[in-house]
Amino acid sequence: MVRTREHTAKRFGTILFAAAFAIGLAACAASPPDRAAALSGPMSIAKQGSFFIGGHDVHSDTLSTLPNYAASGTVTVDQMYVHYQIPTGAKPLSLTLVHGCCLTGMTWETTPDGRMGWEEYFVRKGYPTYVIDQSDRGRSATDISAINAVRSGKAPISQLPTVFAASHESAWTIFRFGPQYPQTFPGEQFPVDAQASLWQQMVPDWSPSLGTPNPTVPALSQLAIRLGHTVLISHSQAGIYPFQTAAISTQGIAGIVSIEPGECPSATGDLTPYTRLPILVLFGDYVDLSPRWAPRLKACRAFVDAVDHAGGRAQLVLLPDEGIHGNTHMMMQDRNNLDVADWILRWIDTHVGAAGA
Amino acid sequence: MVRTREHTAKRFGTILFAAAFAIGLAACAASPPDRAAALSGPMSIAKQGSFFIGGHDVHSDTLSTLPNYAASGTVTVDQMYVHYQIPTGAKPLSLTLVHGCCLTGMTWETTPDGRMGWEEYFVRKGYPTYVIDQSDRGRSATDISAINAVRSGKAPISQLPTVFAASHESAWTIFRFGPQYPQTFPGEQFPVDAQASLWQQMVPDWSPSLGTPNPTVPALSQLAIRLGHTVLISHSQAGIYPFQTAAISTQGIAGIVSIEPGECPSATGDLTPYTRLPILVLFGDYVDLSPRWAPRLKACRAFVDAVDHAGGRAQLVLLPDEGIHGNTHMMMQDRNNLDVADWILRWIDTHVGAAGA
Structure with a gap:
């Protein structure tokens, strides 16, 4: 028997x-x-275009040191550039892509080795897709008045803005292509042969001059309210922005996908806004090998656990645990970038789509 | 009788x-x-994406003053961002749009009052359309090393870059919305009620620090050679760039449309490259009322006459002479922007299309 x-x-x-x-x-x-x-x-586009959100007017007497352009006047700064594409037969849920440090919205377009980026892929998958340039970055103006004020002796050198550029060598390690330039981790997926095209994408970063939260955050809040139902997908430096946006208001935010955030909200802070949203914090491979990223992963895990404990729906996922291996910090450009995109879209479909798309 | x-x-x-x-x-x-x-x-897109052209590596010891980012290392600067869309059933002739001072490629996207810009219109009309951000502008990185060199006492204040921002008030006059802010010329076509959206588009301009020709020029030459058969359509500050590009090589340049150039080549210089191309220099309305633009128009007329005299096919057109009235310097955003676009496309069809599209 x-x-x-x-x-x-x-x-x-x-x-x-x-x-x-x-x-x-x-x-x-x-x-x-x-x-x-x-x-x-072909891709069928119902509507595409661009606009700006946010920003404020500043009067300055040091806009120029050139005779052909007036030194005094008003400029608008801190606004956020938004480019969008809405495919025909679009889904009701939109995706908003927020790039990280030293990069612009170009991050999500064509990959350095010329393959399709997530922006086009998401549009082809039916999602209205919004790509921003952070405030004071790319097509979003920064305030250069202080440079001219110092140049013309009207302000001390200490008034110069804090701006930095990430070198190829330091980006290599930060982006986890390998332990140090130009070594690679075994099996890593970034197309390092096309690295020159990545270096062309990188731009100076004025964020240390902009205070906290970055002006991108209130602009993202305005954008989410305007869109009504959008998933904020952020990367790296901007990983924290959707959380800071949700702390202003969860209105319009359908969910948060934070890809390798440089920082997660404190696990001991007010978690109320985060308990109201489906949240994914996603990391790639080799995290434990990185002195920069290992502690960040740990802090994010504490945050996610705390949100869950408070009754939320937060999840932290490492791609290798899902059978997807070799991903660097630049997973949207890795050779398997569309596998990662598909994984994220499935997560959104399960956790956000079901929640009211 | x-x-x-x-x-x-x-x-x-x-x-x-x-x-x-x-x-x-x-x-x-x-x-x-x-x-x-x-x-x-819907618009049917066969292919879209972005890439960079040009630029060069710079080693610097003043990339950062922050502990988290290395001060020393290599960065790539002066490259040019290119975004493109190729419609299905595209014409063989492509268009390359080169924005002017204090603006980015956003100039050609949605207008400040939310109408369709020339970029989408040209794509819908069947042209593969390439939109650039000038080198050191928008998504194209500039070199900020000198700011940190001065900030950290490693260079004198005189080494700070020459950068300027055009104020709303000065742009108003330069863009010929009226004689001075906030007056308008009678019948002018710019959507001044949406001016706030134009001010959001404007960015600082580093070009005085970049030498002559602007690094955008060799990058445009590389782009034209890569595209094989493109009309360079430039505006204002960049009005001279296609001519400077043709002076390097006319390879790949099917024609030049220079919209209200800040400068034309000298009428007494070597005109040989310009005699080989169909050339249109286009001005809007109210030019005689502008102390800034009237002498530029006059100098461009002398250049065009000289090219014609040397056996070329250059033409200078004022839109009012074609029955199109009220256009400002920002004609690609004026309320009748698509009338102007149609006029330009007819000119291209007649003068470039027939010449070998």
Whole structure:
């Protein structure tokens, strides 16, 4: 009897396994044709364009040291550039992409080795997609008055803005291509042969001059309210911005996907806004090998656990635990960037889509 | 007899007038449906993306004054950002849009009052369209090393870069919205009620620190060679860039449309490169009322006449002479911006298209 039961259980287990295997195979096989369909052929755009959100007027007497341009007058600074594409037959849920340090919205466009970036992929997958340039970065103006004030002797040198540029060598380590330039981690997925194109994308970063929160944060809040139902997908330096935005108001924010945030909110702070939203904090590979990122992962895990403990729906995921290996900090440009995109879209579909898309 | 002849001539004249009127009406009526077809419905994109051209590596010891980012290392500067869209069934001739002072490629996207810009319109009209951010502007990195060198006492104040911002008040006059802020010229077409959105678009301009030609020029030359057959459409400060590009090489340049250039090449210089290309220099309205623009128009006319005299195919056009009135310096954003776009496309079709598209 017992043996028979065991035998039946074993047989049933074998059938279950075979069925699961078949379903898994089918799911696996389903992915590439879906991908191919999404990638090939024309893309049908219902609407595209750009606009700015936020910013404020500043009067300055040191706008220029040139005779051809007046020194005194008004300029608008701290606004945030937004480019968007809405495909035909768009889903009701939109995605807002917020780049990280020393980069611009270009992060999400074509990859350094010329493949499709997440922006186009998300549009092809049916999502209205909004790409921003952080305030004071890229197409979003910064205030240069202080430079001219110092130049013309009207202000002391200490008034110069704090601005920095990440070098190739330091970005290499920060982006976790390898332990140090130009070594790579075994199996890493960033197209390092095309690194020159990444270096061309990098821009100076004025954020240390801008205070906390970065002016991008209130601008993101205005954008979310305008869009009504958007997932804020942020990266690195901007990883904290959607949380800071939610602390202003959760209105319009359908969910948060924070990719390798430089910082998570404190696990011991007021977690109320975060308990109201589906939250994903996503890390790639090699995190434990990085003295920069390992402690950040740990702090984010504490935050996510605290949000869950407070009744929220936060989740921290390491891609290797999902069977996706070799991802660097620049996973939106890694060779398997569309695998990661698909994983994120499935997460959104499950955790945000079901919550009211 | 005489009276009869006069009568006949008059009748013939009346018939001619009526016929011309009917043809005119038909032409007039033909335009809006074409326009409506181009504007409405989805846009089919075969390919879109972005890349950088040009730039060079710089080693610096003053990239940062922050502990978290290394002061020493290599950065890439002076490259040019290029965003492109290729519609399905694209024409063989591409258009490259080069913005002017204190602006970025956003100039050509959505207008300040939310209408379609030239970039999308040209794509909808079938042209592969390339929009750049000038080197050291927008998404194209500038070198901030000198700011940190001065800040950390490693360089004198005189080493600070020359950078300026055009104020609302000075831009108002430069862009010829009126004689001075906030007056408008009668009948002017810029959507001044949406001026706040224009001010949000404006960014600081580092070009005085970059030498001549601006690094955008060799990058445009590389782009033209890569594209093979493109019309360089430039504006204002960048009005001279296509000419400077042609002076490097005319390879890949199918024609030049220079919109209200701040400067034309000298009428007494070497005109050889310019005799090889169809050239349009285009001005809007109120030019004679502007102490800034009237002498520039005059110098451009001398240049165009000299090119023609040397056997070239250059043309200078004032829009009011073509029956298009009220255009400011920002004609790509004026309320009649698509009328101007249509006029330019007809010019291109006649003068460039016929020349080998």
